[in-house]
Amino acid sequence: MRSRKRKASRAKAAVAFVVVAIAWLTPLAVFAQERSYDREWGMHPMWWAWGAGGVVMMLMMLVFWGLVIAGLVLGIRWLIHLGPRSPSDSALEILRQRYARGEINREEFEAKKRDLT
Numbered sequence: 427m428r429s430r431k432r433k434a435s436r437a438k439a440a441v442a443f444v445v446v447a448i449a450w451l452t453p454l455a456v457f458a459q460e461r462s463y464d465r466e467w468g469m470h471p472m473w474w475a476w477g478a479g480g481v482v483m484m485l486m487m488l489v490f491w492g493l494v495i496a497g498l499v500l501g502i503r504w505l506i507h508l509g510p511r512s513p514s515d516s517a518l519e520i521l522r523q524r525y526a527r528g529e530i531n532r533e534e535f536e537a538k539k540r541d542l543t
Contacts, residue, residue, distance in 0.1 A: 518542050
């Protein structure tokens with residue numbers, strides 16, 4: 427039973443290896459082909475790069491860097507908000523809890539609140 431599973435997993439691994447190898451090697455066959463065009467400006471395979479294609483590439487580059495910068499800004503803001511709160515907030519929270527439990531009266535609460543803010 428185990429040997430069948432091993433054989434099946436090895437067969438799957440072999441098929442995956444062949445598929446990946448073909449995917450990697452196919453572009454190399456294209457680059458190895460002899461070029462049939464002349465090296466004139468009008469016959470260059472990337473003649474469109476400075477036309478509409480160049481504009482598209484430039485826009486995609488701007489979008490990419492915009493996303494990278496926006497991600498950095500949002501990440502830094504998120505990390506800043508994860509930090510500890512300021513001591514005045516925690517002191518005010520303790521003061522509110524003491525007032526809610528009835529440990530201090532309203533006059534003491536207002537006086538201490540003015541001192542903290």
